[in-house]
Amino acid sequence: MPKNNQPQKSDAVLGGQNSVPANIAVLGGLEGVQMRLASANLKDRVSAISEALKYGNAGLDLVIESLRNKSWQVQRQAYLLLKNQNESQIKIALQELKTSYPYRQVHHKYTLNDGHSQKFASLTISNARNMLITSSEDSQIKFWNLDTKELIYTLVNNSSVKSISIDSDAQFLVSGGNDCLVKLWNLDTKELIHTFVGHSSSIESVSLNSYCRLIASGSLDKTVKNRKSNGTNIKA
Template sequence: MNLHQLSSSSVMALIIAATLASGANLFPSLAQSQLTPAEKSRQSFQPVYQLRGHIWDVASLALSQDGQILVSGSFDQTIKVWNLNTKKQLATLDGHQDGVNAVAISPDGQILVTAGGTAQANTDNSIKLWNLNTRKLLGTLQGHSQGITSLAIAPDGQTLVSASYDKTIKLWNLNTKKLLATLQGHSSRVSSIAISPDGQQLASGSGEVDTTNNIINLWNLKTSKLLRTLTAHSGAISFLAFSPDGETLVSGADPSVKIWNANTGELQRTLNLSSIGGISAIAISPDGQTLVSGALDTSVKLWNLSTGTLLKTLVQPPSNNQNFDRLTPSSIAFSPDGKILIIGHGGEAALSNFPIDIWRISF
């Protein structure tokens, strides 16, 4: 997960400043589900403001179900809690000894789970549980032998899933903090996981550079049984996401995004992003119609998930691709109501500030 600059131009800065000065409402009253097809075609994305506080890549984002609380995890070893209504930072959580790769919030908004680390044997391989309201540490889970790459919580709030560099996936009871099962079916690091909206399926992706171990495993989350293995990517599968209806699975691996039938495992289409440096983040809109992709060339693109058609390039890459001081989108998330798009940043240069951009979706 690398980062660069969403926009380094003074024009972008003036737009953000003007929007802040106007006191624009971040939360339009009209829900996405109320829009007609014609209205949806006129949707626009406007940068509203930035959250600043991380001094290294913003690797992961999570939002509470009410869309008010944002949590960001960073390679700077901290977790930050933000209030999107007030645009204020509520807290900085310390406790991890390596970069934080993953954050997740329980469906009831009570528990925050954080984890990180690397492939090194002496890395911080702990999973920490926090009370999101009080920001107090509730406990620490130990079980992985290397760092954790990804976290997911089942819709019922009972099961926590963690993926690791150690090639395993672990299932935990979030309430009792007990290890339920260890899934072994990957021969290289497990880079990404996702749970279907009905809580029945778990998808896990793995791979390394220049190997044949780039696979997606689909598991029955209740029985821990392997259902099928998908093989089509030429690179490590770094991103996975289910559509809100659970019918579609999206996987990202340089240099392409693939769209699968989640029930049959059939490959439906491939999106070749043709971005210099590859994919850095993906997200699916809450209405299931739009896929957002971020790339290391700083671009952010919107795609029709059903057809694979490119709708628009939200952020254009700079003309000078040799500028290594730029920021790139490293994490992307939608608010639960689909009215806000959040983009965290990272970078390859020794920068001092890695912002989180808040975009308003309107029509």
């Protein structure tokens, strides 16, 4: 090996801290894989994961441990190697990962097109009705079925809708926007049932808490306003 100690095309090297050139053999077996997993070079760590499975149960343990690696790239490589495996040990590890970190492995599923005609502003998801709800500067609030991906219906406001919030039972929705008004909608009848005044500038954020019967709104007028329900009516 040359005096500079850098691997050449014909050299074989023991896994270590330095980046390993392409097409170079790596010696050291499982120990070499472990050393490369500890490398500061991300590319080496990711490639080491792929080689770990060559070393039986000990290598498999390394891949499973890598599901919780601090690098998401290493996590993803480990997940991709394991996701189609049928061994019970792997299934248990993946289930534990899903339980502890339910959103760690997120993949693009589909895109909703032909929705709003202007800039998108806000969205929320209703588990109760399995709906995605979106709002836009086109003054519309749209309700989408998450299974069929179809538009269910549309509520039309008289100005841009900057923010929306829905209660846990998906019975009511509150909206706010450029008209400086907070609006409460009945989702069963699809009607506007109350309008709250008080802000002097565009409303940028709203929140509806059905348990506390509270509607909160934040505005560019630098104020936050809370409205508390009294029985079935919500007071401004």
